[in-house]
Amino acid sequence: MSEAVKENSMLLQKQMIARNYEAITSKHETGRKVSSTFVPGNLNELLMCFGIVNNLPEINAIQNGMRKVSGSYIMEAEKGGHSEDVCTYVKADIGMMGKGSIAPNGKPFPDPDVLLLSYTGCYTFMKWFELLRAEYKCPTLMLHVPYEGDGHSTKNMRDYIVKQLKEVVIPGLEQVSGVKFDIDRLREYLRNSAKAEDDLVWCLEQGKHKPSPIDAYFGGVYYIGPIFTAFRGTTDAVEYYTELRKEVQARIDNKLGPLTPDGTSFNEQKYRLVVEGPPNWTNFREFWKMFYDEGAVVVASSYTKVGGMYDQGFRHDPDNPLESLADYCLGCYTNRNLPTRVDILAKYVEEYEADGLLINSIKSCNSFSAGQLMIMKEVERRTGKPGAFIETDLVDPRYFSAANIKNRLESYFQMIEQKRRGASKAA
Amino acid sequence: MTSTAEIIDRCQALFEDLNFSAARAWKAAAPGRKVIGFLPVYAPLEMIHAAGCLPLGIFGGGDQMEVIHGDAYYQSYICRIPRSTIELGVTGRLDFVDGMIFPFVCDVIRNLSGIWKMMFPNVWSKFFDTPQNFDPEIGGNYYIHELQELRAGLETLTGRKITDDDLRRSIALYNENRRLVREVYAFRAREPWKAPTSEVYLLMRAGLMMDVAEHNRMLADYLVAAAASDRPQRDNVRVAVYGSFCEQPPLNLIKSIEMAGCYVVEDDYALVNRFLTADVPTDGDPVQALALAYLGQSVETSCKYVPKEEDKGRFHVEQVRKAGAEGVIYATPSFCDPALLDRPMICGRLKEANIPHIAFKYAENSGQMQPIREQAGTFADSIKLWS
Ligand code: SF4
Numbered sequence A: 001m002s003e004a005v006k007e008n009s010m011l012l013q014k015q016m017i018a019r020n021y022e023a024i025t026s027k028h029e030t031g032r033k034v035s036s037t038f039v040p041g042n043l044n045e046l047l048m049c050f051g052i053v054n055n056l057p058e059i060n061a062i063q064n065g066m067r068k069v070s071g072s073y074i075m076e077a078e079k080g081g082h083s084e085d086v087c088t089y090v091k092a093d094i095g096m097m098g099k100g101s102i103a104p105n106g107k108p109f110p111d112p113d114v115l116l117l118s119y120t121g122c123y124t125f126m127k128w129f130e131l132l133r134a135e136y137k138c139p140t141l142m143l144h145v146p147y148e149g150d151g152h153s154t155k156n157m158r159d160y161i162v163k164q165l166k167e168v169v170i171p172g173l174e175q176v177s178g179v180k181f182d183i184d185r186l187r188e189y190l191r192n193s194a195k196a197e198d199d200l201v202w203c204l205e206q207g208k209h210k211p212s213p214i215d216a217y218f219g220g221v222y223y224i225g226p227i228f229t230a231f232r233g234t235t236d237a238v239e240y241y242t243e244l245r246k247e248v249q250a251r252i253d254n255k256l257g258p259l260t261p262d263g264t265s266f267n268e269q270k271y272r273l274v275v276e277g278p279p280n281w282t283n284f285r286e287f288w289k290m291f292y293d294e295g296a297v298v299v300a301s302s303y304t305k306v307g308g309m310y311d312q313g314f315r316h317d318p319d320n321p322l323e324s325l326a327d328y329c330l331g332c333y334t335n336r337n338l339p340t341r342v343d344i345l346a347k348y349v350e351e352y353e354a355d356g357l358l359i360n361s362i363k364s365c366n367s368f369s370a371g372q373l374m375i376m377k378e379v380e381r382r383t384g385k386p387g388a389f390i391e392t393d394l395v396d397p398r399y400f401s402a403a404n405i406k407n408r409l410e411s412y413f414q415m416i417e418q419k420r421r422g423a424s425k426a427a
Numbered sequence B: 001m002t003s004t005a006e007i008i009d010r011c012q013a014l015f016e017d018l019n020f021s022a023a024r025a026w027k028a029a030a031p032g033r034k035v036i037g038f039l040p041v042y043a044p045l046e047m048i049h050a051a052g053c054l055p056l057g058i059f060g061g062g063d064q065m066e067v068i069h070g071d072a073y074y075q076s077y078i079c080r081i082p083r084s085t086i087e088l089g090v091t092g093r094l095d096f097v098d099g100m101i102f103p104f105v106c107d108v109i110r111n112l113s114g115i116w117k118m119m120f121p122n123v124w125s126k127f128f129d130t131p132q133n134f135d136p137e138i139g140g141n142y143y144i145h146e147l148q149e150l151r152a153g154l155e156t157l158t159g160r161k162i163t164d165d166d167l168r169r170s171i172a173l174y175n176e177n178r179r180l181v182r183e184v185y186a187f188r189a190r191e192p193w194k195a196p197t198s199e200v201y202l203l204m205r206a207g208l209m210m211d212v213a214e215h216n217r218m219l220a221d222y223l224v225a226a227a228a229s230d231r232p233q234r235d236n237v238r239v240a241v242y243g244s245f246c247e248q249p250p251l252n253l254i255k256s257i258e259m260a261g262c263y264v265v266e267d268d269y270a271l272v273n274r275f276l277t278a279d280v281p282t283d284g285d286p287v288q289a290l291a292l293a294y295l296g297q298s299v300e301t302s303c304k305y306v307p308k309e310e311d312k313g314r315f316h317v318e319q320v321r322k323a324g325a326e327g328v329i330y331a332t333p334s335f336c337d338p339a340l341l342d343r344p345m346i347c348g349r350l351k352e353a354n355i356p357h358i359a360f361k362y363a364e365n366s367g368q369m370q371p372i373r374e375q376a377g378t379f380a381d382s383i384k385l386w387s
């Protein structure tokens, strides 16, 4: 992810990402195998046990969104018969294939050796990999993670996932890689994961400070980078989060806000928001600027929980390796039912002393978006804080209307002001 | 003998009655009766029936209901069925329903299950997640437990035990239902002019709102009446319709396809009663039998993973061949991820098999039929010309 001003953690992350793309694109020289998989339910530690390099199509779509090439990929996919109505991540990915599949390092993406269809929290994943499978004709390993419809997981769900890991996923990865599974290797990686997770949670929770030393949405997408992608379980990730923690601590010590892309510290924080939903990537900086220009900082968000809800207490557990992978998959944000999502968001508004909940509703994404209006109403009702609703898309530039969003945000901030005035009068 | 017109009139009345008076009457007829609503596209109705409850298919609000409240719950880019289902709920039309089952179809209905929990906290509601692993030892075991959980939930709701024998009796009734449904479909494929799809459709939809034994009698009566009917055979082409398994097209659209010169000889409208393709054994463990039937003998449709790439779309091609269809209309609700994400793959397989196809989108409240009629008419003409 390109940034104008770099903190040390950012530089570290940049190098990690570059190394991973290099590992992916050099597979023919190194003989390493490459898998594709998803961010929610990402089994990075397991892939590492087989020396398999992890390529995440969602991340490629984000990269292409930020580099402003996703629009043409999406059109390419639509020309090829993909509906205008479906998730644009899928179309950005498929359209990229049609246009030569070039990785951010300028080298061609090799075909994956295996599709690890970790099916957690989103229906589209299943179709996405059925579509890719038709293209690549490579082994596809389905890991079905049941949805927590009643607001909790059950033993049956967990057993089902563990069984699939043992009897489908692990044998499948052994076959693809030619490497025998070693559970102690997995334990070692999970130990690293838990360390990094502790530090990530610490960082995210510092949003409770005033001023907040982090932006938990626009900044948050960088903080979650290593843990959500190809680095959870590595010592690199442990190092990254140690570094990030130091930086956040230094900002707290100096009463500073997060760095904006302009390179200034965002200290004059007038509004504190909780944000639900993924960001828009095609106009990411412009979008972010609309917030800090108005003095709005995001103190907590749900998007930073799609790849795991570590702040709710979950940690990967080296003593119960496969069970903890199962629990991890079950607990990802979009695999939680709507009442639970409302509970979490209302709790964020309270605990992070936010002015309200802002929802960025993504046209592409039924998993997140279907039901968000109800979520907003419920969180408003429970917290007594005003909510607001804006609509964009992830990587389709056609659905980013800067003027509309700006208007909405401005009226939202006015509403918060009014509410405050009302509250101070009443007091 | 009851005529087809009489049977279909009754079905149409049931289909159009969004106050569900018949289900209300069923409930009122004996104390303690309970009604369990279910959404598309498959729920083990045997279990509901064995609990002594009436399974009631909730398939949105169609084109006759004005959606006022429901739109406040959904963005414009989400399909219609969840908003009209909410409309049914908030307007009190479902106030007699004691429980709701939201089977896995997609994330919209999945999330609707949570909305229901928040909006109607006094209604027992259950998201029902069917397996995507089809190995009896893995997905099968998981599914058996899920079915047992459903059974326990229904038992708590009704306060009565569901015995294995209750379940076997219900399975037998639903086996009979599936057999008769298959017979109606086979009859229509043989003599489509005698069983127009606008009739068959109503017959199937009505069946999802009444007691199964009664529906069985109705299906049998319809088969006799349709066979005896004297209707002219037209020079229509024979088509299959796919992609319409969840949100339903308005009846007018179903009729328009026929009026455009197509005999629909195969379809996936509403699925449910054709989801399992063979009898469920009534000996042995009935829960296991239901689970194994789901794993091994059910249709290919968008909410189910297809484990092998070469099998993708095979079901559709085989069904088209079996029904003797000359082409496929892939008709999907707007914004329907499952059907639309599948479309390139299914249509790709149709193309490989040299089966002509067209695709269009609809909404349950689509009003303009002219474009559909034109498209279907042109399709029919092209089949006549080139095949
Ligand atoms: S539908 Fe949403 S969660 Fe699923 S792949 Fe698309 S953006 Fe991601």
Ligand code: SF4
Binding pocket: B079, B080, B081, B082, B105, B106, B107, B108, B109, B246, B247, B333, B335, B336, B337, B338, B339
């Ligand atoms: S119509 Fe399609 S998108 Fe809408 S609820 Fe049904 S399956 Fe889901």
